[in-house]
Amino acid sequence: QKEVEQDPGPLSVPEGAIVSLNCTYSNSAFQYFMWYRQYSRKGPELLMYTYSSGNKEDGRFTAQVDKSSKYISLFIRDSQPSDSATYLCATSNTGNQFYFGTGTSLTVIP
Amino acid sequence: SQTIHQWPATLVQPVGSPLSLECTVEGTSNPNLYWYRQAAGRGLQLLFYSVGIGQISSEVPQNLSASRPQDRQFILSSKKLLLSDSGFYLCAWSRGTLYEQYFGPGTRLTVT
Numbered sequence: 436q437k438e439v440e441q442d443p444g445p446l447s448v449p450e451g452a453i454v455s456l457n458c459t460y461s462n463s464a465f466q467y468f469m470w471y472r473q474y475s476r477k478g479p480e481l482l483m484y485t486y487s488s489g490n491k492e493d494g495r496f497t498a499q500v501d502k503s504s505k506y507i508s509l510f511i512r513d514s515q516p517s518d519s520a521t522y523l524c525a526t527s528n529t530g531n532q533f534y535f536g537t538g539t540s541l542t543v544i545p
Numbered sequence: 546s547q548t549i550h551q552w553p554a555t556l557v558q559p560v561g562s563p564l565s566l567e568c569t570v571e572g573t574s575n576p577n578l579y580w581y582r583q584a585a586g587r588g589l590q591l592l593f594y595s596v597g598i599g600q601i602s603s604e605v606p607q608n609l610s611a612s613r614p615q616d617r618q619f620i621l622s623s624k625k626l627l628l629s630d631s632g633f634y635l636c637a638w639s640r641g642t643l644y645e646q647y648f649g650p651g652t653r654l655t656v657t
Contacts, residue, residue: 441588466644467644469644469646471648476633476651476653477650477651478551478635478648478649478650478651479589479635479648480648481645481646481647481648484644486644523588523589525646527646531594531596531639532591532594533579533591533639533646535588535589536588537587537588538588
């Protein structure tokens with residue numbers, strides 16, 4: 436079983452829609468959860484980082500962790516064409532090793 | 546602020562040729578350093594990570610090797626490239642006390 440599973444999509448939404456991106460993880464010891472945005476032919480960019488359970492909000496982005504179900508989510512409100520990218524979830528329990536999902540490709544249509 | 550550099554940005558090499566990719570980090574000391582490979586449409590595959598000078602952990606057996614000659618320098622090498630070595634190579638750094646990882650711009654390698 437992979438440490439992190441992520442639906443690859445692709446996901447296509449109209450501009451202004453609310454986007455929900457999701458991952459599941461296997462190891463209950465994971466405590467730290469991250470979301471990255473990767474534009475085509477670029478390195479991943481850290482979007483948000485959360486510790487343990489709960490929500491974290493940053494502008495139009497909200498990261499949510501449900502440790503009871505081992506489920507992590509990223510919500511994007513009022514989606515924009517500039518949000519079109521691949522989104523990667525990641526987790527870690529030691530700060531030395533990180534486990535990534537395969538990424539979800541998102542297209543926001545103007 | 547911290548910055549991570551990788552070069553070259555793109556590289557086309559024939560099968561059997563050697564490889565050297567370099568990564569440097571500025572603005573921090575004693576970082577953890579990582580090399581990943583990302584194949585088209587696939588996730589990140591961890592190749593090597595290092596928690597200090599001369600300390601390299603290999604995650605995947607292959608014809609690649611890594612070295613860390615200085616605190617903030619990480620090098621990925623191969624003596625003889627294979628077609629299957631083509632991909633997008635990413636260097637990343639983190640601080641062991643903070644659970645965030647930051648990536649460089651990547652090197653796109655095509656082996657012909």
